[in-house]
Amino acid sequence: MRVGIIDYGMSNLLSISRAIEKIGARVELLENPDKLVQMDKVILPGVGAFPKGMKSIREGGFEDAILAYAKTGKDFLGICLGMQMLLSQGQEIEQTDGLDLIEGECLDLPKTDSTGNINIVPHVGWEKIENFVDSNFTELDNSYMYFVHSFYAKPKNTGDILCTSSFGDLTFASGIQMENVTGFQFHPEKSGEKGLNLLTKFLNK
């Protein structure tokens, strides 16, 4: 299996590459969009701000290639910022159009909970993922994954929520999925054996 990881200059690709290799798949770093369509699976990683991420994707010529790839029906996975950019829009710093593969937007994590208690942002640490709706992943229900984020995904259709997690008293979509397009807010490549297990299930789905 050939797993393409998009290299658009916004991410440390080493950890995710090593995780995929550990599972036993062949990784190809995609520095330009030409080979995207030849891949069996494609991963869009990312750490950083939404506007800069989208700008880098567009300047690297990846946007059309990603949309074309998604139409083939082959699996596409966004991680962290890579997940957020799957949505229609991001509100980080300034409103920015995303890839719009899944309808919805990316919003600020609330600085307080509903009773006024302070929430610490960024949200960093091990958090439970639950309520998986796809049977490919339900075995990972209630496992803990490693999160680092200040924004969260809000899909327009609740049917696109793949799994949920908590932040203060907010329940948010920690995974989103529409057909062959999947996104994880957390970092499976930094979440120990459960994280590798989840990536394995993505590759085998």
Place this chain on the structure above:
Amino acid sequence: MALNRVIARLDIKKNRLIKGMHLEGWRFLPKPANEYCKHYYQNGIDEIIYIDVVASLYGRDALIDIIKESTNDVFVPITAGGGVKSVDDAWALLRAGADKVAVCSAAIKNPKLIEEIADRFGRQCMVLSIQAQKNETTKKYDAYYDIGRENSGLDALEWMKEGVKLGAGEILLTCINTEGTRKGYDLELIEAASKLVNVPLIASGGAGTMDHVSDAMKRGANAAALAHAFHFNTIDIQDLKSHLREENIAVRKG
């Protein structure tokens, strides 16, 4: 609620793991640092901290190589520190596979560095490392630097608060008095620190028993770093996690 974390702290010199007492008298351990790291990962550690104690003398190449090598087998967050003096130094460690950087001496000499690293990579990347030693005259804690050799004259807790204001997203609080003694963390220091800031606090220095770790977490530490107890295999990671759960402290199964 994010879980409390059990962290293995690996102080290194070149590619070797070392362990001292009161941040001095370092001794080499027999195997390469990476082998310890891999072993801790396989036993369910939540996070790894690498501190290169000679980076300011010899540069960070050895640390970078160790981190790169670790990413082959270790799939939990890695914090790296030792001699980080600039945003570029931080980037070199992050690019090698570290998730966060710990900064001590350079932040004391140039507090703006905290702001710069936080702006560039996010607060969560910027771990402020504080080496605190109790001053027997003033009964307060002084902030030391250069691996516990130099007294900055700053009050450690005030400096911690200032560092968080500047952008530190996490505190690695090492008590020099207890470090390497295996007689327990400085609970007074931990409790005082945890009341002053709302970013995660990692207690470091002095763990010898599982009760030491649960005591530190009950007094406000969000994470505990252990070195000697893991390196010499006197505490098993899974046993420690079971103990913490029995003490009603939530930790990851893994």
